[in-house]
Amino acid sequence: xxxxxxxxxxxxxxxxxxxxxxxxxxxxxxxxxxxxxxxxxxxxxxxxxxxxxxxxxxxxxxxxxxxxxxxxxxxxxxxxxxxxxxxxxxxxxxxxxxxxxxxxxxxxxxxxxxxxxxxxxxxxxxxxxxxxxxxxxxxxxxxxxxxxxxxxxxxxxxxxxxxxxxxxxxxxxxxxxxxxxxxxxxxxxxxxxxxxxxxxxxxxxxxxxxxxxxxxxxxxxxxxxxxxxxxxxxxxxxxxxxxxxxxxxxxxxxxxxxxxxxxxxxxxxxxxxxxxxxxxxxxxxxxxxxxxxxxxxxxxxxxxxxxxxxxxxxxxxxxxxxxxxxxxxxxxxxxxxxxxxxxxxxxxxxxxxxxxxxxxxxxxxxxxxxxxxxxxxxxxxxxxxxxxxxxxxxxxxxxxxxxxxxxxxxxxxxxxxxxxxxxxxxxxxxxxxxxxxxxxxxxxxxxxxxxxxxxxxxxxxxxxxxxxxxxxxxxxxxxxxxxxxxxxxxxxxxxxxxxxxxxxxxxxx
Numbered sequence: 001x002x003x004x005x006x007x008x009x010x011x012x013x014x015x016x017x018x019x020x021x022x023x024x025x026x027x028x029x030x031x032x033x034x035x036x037x038x039x040x041x042x043x044x045x046x047x048x049x050x051x052x053x054x055x056x057x058x059x060x061x062x063x064x065x066x067x068x069x070x071x072x073x074x075x076x077x078x079x080x081x082x083x084x085x086x087x088x089x090x091x092x093x094x095x096x097x098x099x100x101x102x103x104x105x106x107x108x109x110x111x112x113x114x115x116x117x118x119x120x121x122x123x124x125x126x127x128x129x130x131x132x133x134x135x136x137x138x139x140x141x142x143x144x145x146x147x148x149x150x151x152x153x154x155x156x157x158x159x160x161x162x163x164x165x166x167x168x169x170x171x172x173x174x175x176x177x178x179x180x181x182x183x184x185x186x187x188x189x190x191x192x193x194x195x196x197x198x199x200x201x202x203x204x205x206x207x208x209x210x211x212x213x214x215x216x217x218x219x220x221x222x223x224x225x226x227x228x229x230x231x232x233x234x235x236x237x238x239x240x241x242x243x244x245x246x247x248x249x250x251x252x253x254x255x256x257x258x259x260x261x262x263x264x265x266x267x268x269x270x271x272x273x274x275x276x277x278x279x280x281x282x283x284x285x286x287x288x289x290x291x292x293x294x295x296x297x298x299x300x301x302x303x304x305x306x307x308x309x310x311x312x313x314x315x316x317x318x319x320x321x322x323x324x325x326x327x328x329x330x331x332x333x334x335x336x337x338x339x340x341x342x343x344x345x346x347x348x349x350x351x352x353x354x355x356x357x358x359x360x361x362x363x364x365x366x367x368x369x370x371x372x373x374x375x376x377x378x379x380x381x382x383x384x385x386x387x388x389x390x391x392x393x394x395x396x397x398x399x400x401x402x403x404x405x406x407x408x409x410x411x412x413x414x415x416x417x418x419x420x421x422x423x424x425x426x427x428x429x430x431x432x433x434x435x436x437x438x439x440x441x442x443x444x445x446x447x448x449x450x451x452x453x454x455x456x457x458x459x460x461x462x463x464x465x466x467x468x469x470x471x472x473x474x475x476x477x478x479x480x481x482x483x484x485x486x487x488x489x490x491x492x493x494x495x496x497x498x499x500x501x502x503x504x505x506x507x508x509x
Contacts, residue, residue, distance in 0.1 A: 010209040010216065015146075015163060018111065018216065022142075025109040025219040028226055034321055034336045035219065035226055038328050039108060041335050043101045045412055046362050050097030052076060053375050053407035054447060067391045068404060075131060075382055076375075082128035085118045085137035103138055103204060103370055108328075111215035112205030114139040114176065115370070116196065117377050132381045136374060139201075141214070145177040145193045154195070163214055166195070173213070176201050204370050222327035229320040236313045330359035348417060356414045367409035376405045413445045 028035040053076060055069040084093030094102060106113040118137045125133045144164025155161065158169035166175040175198055179191045205215025219226075322333040332351045334340055340348070382388060383397045397404055416422040426443070429435035441448040455476070462472045 010212045021217045021220050021223065022110050024223045025217040028219060028223065029109055032226055032230065034324060037336055038331055039105055041331060042108065043104060045330060045359050046104060046366060047097060047100045048412035051100060051367060051371050051409050051411040053409055056406040056408055057404045068388065071388055071391050075378065075387060078131050079378065082130045083136050085135040088128060099136060099138065104366060106140065107204050107215065108218045110141055111217045112141045112203060114141055115202045115204065116200055131387055132378065132385055134381050139178065143179045143181060145179050149193055150177045165213055173198050202370065202373050206365065218328055222324045225320055225323045229317060232313060232317060329362055330355045345417065352414055363411045371409050372407065375407060379405050410445050413443060
């Protein structure tokens with residue numbers, strides 16, 4: 001029968017089903033420590049202290065536009081705080097890195113996130129101390145209006161609304177319909193809706209199906225397994241609590257109607273030898289602490305403890321957690337369990353080699369779908385406000401914006417578990433002509449220009465303070481003998497050039 005079932009595309013999945021998955025995903029993040037660990041790990045490895053652009057702006061002839069690149073870097077640094085539409089960090093807003101993590105977290109748990117650039121007045125810009133009069137606003141996709149909430153008379157002919165997204169006759173998105181809700185209002189609360197053109201709204205989601213318009217929570221495939229892990233842990237705890245209890249059971253002697261025969265209070269025992277009364281002469285109707293009862297020749301009394309079955313739940317819990325790890329890209333099982341007792345160097349290295357390509361894919365997706373659009377809008381706004389005056393004119397930028405907005409986004413890289421060997425390998429690749437300083441710096445998320453600037457500053461300050469070059473060479477790891485050999489070779493070359501010049505002069509004479 002399953003072979004005859006029709007294929008259900010992502011856009012056909014009922015909205016109620018997606019809303020259920022979103023709610024379940026957020027509940028797991030709030031309540032389940034393993035799921036929270038997954039999110040924290042992804043945020044740290046994909047974004048870390050922040051994804052930053054390295055400008056690749058070029059001049060007309062294709063050469064690096066050094067002045068524009070330096071100015072663009074300064075612009076980005078000035079927006080790392082104060083760019084959140086809600087306010088400054090510590091006053092309701094987040095840093096640029098904090099906004100990036102929030103956008104990623106919301107996309108993982110909700111399936112998608114919206115964002116847009118929001119203008120501010122000059123007074124607010126001065127308070128935030130940022131060079132442009134714009135901020136970044138994140139919008140929860142639960143605010144997207146349903147088609148029934150969008151006034152039909154406001155839609156152009158041939159346009160439809162699918163889960164808050166307005167489509168034209170060619171099924172191309174042209175606008176978003178966003179509900180205006182109070183902070184504590186329910187999503188079901190009646191509200192006004194606002195139409196925002198697609199040019200002014202960014203939509204971050206992972207497209208997994210052709211023609212897909214909305215995202216699906218990344219935790220969807222992990223929800224059932226995570227719930228089973230919670231259930232197993234709960235059952236083990238309950239069984240352990242029950243194991244601490246002792247339960248008494250009894251069976252009455254033949255012919256008895258209750259525990260303790262129906263006899264007079266003066267009688268202390270029956271003919272068959274069973275106990276009838278306690279030490280105070282009261283008929284026995286219940287078991288008391290420390291009491292031993294004689295229930296007669298065919299009566300029976302037992303004490304039992306409902307111990308859990310003799311099993312080790314840890315192995316099965318870790319099995320379930322390993323399955324949860326596979327549901328989300330770039331997560332190792334040891335990351336969730338936090339248990340490295342049985343790990344080896346080779347196993348962790350293999351796990352890293354398996355996880356980081358997936359993490360790199362997530363970084364590239366996030367950079368192209370969120371970081372780059374925001375960066376292009378920032379540059380355009382800065383150009384309009386004269387931030388690049390004297391470097392590039394607005395007309396030149398408008399003529400070829402891609403030439404100036406191209407950037408390489410740098411985020412966290414894989415940490416080495418054997419840094420000494422990795423550093424030696426990097427040095428060997430450079431000396432062997434298989435790599436460059438720029439390439440190796442990119443692998444460890446370091447800007448190569450910053451490296452050279454720091455080295456130059458070190459030598460300049462050392463020379464100013466009269467520190468011998470040998471000391472600095474030792475700090476920099478430069479071999480003194482190699483340095484002497486280089487100096488001698490340079491001196492011999494100068495002598496050869498001088499001798500050649502003398503011969504040329506003599507021949508001319």
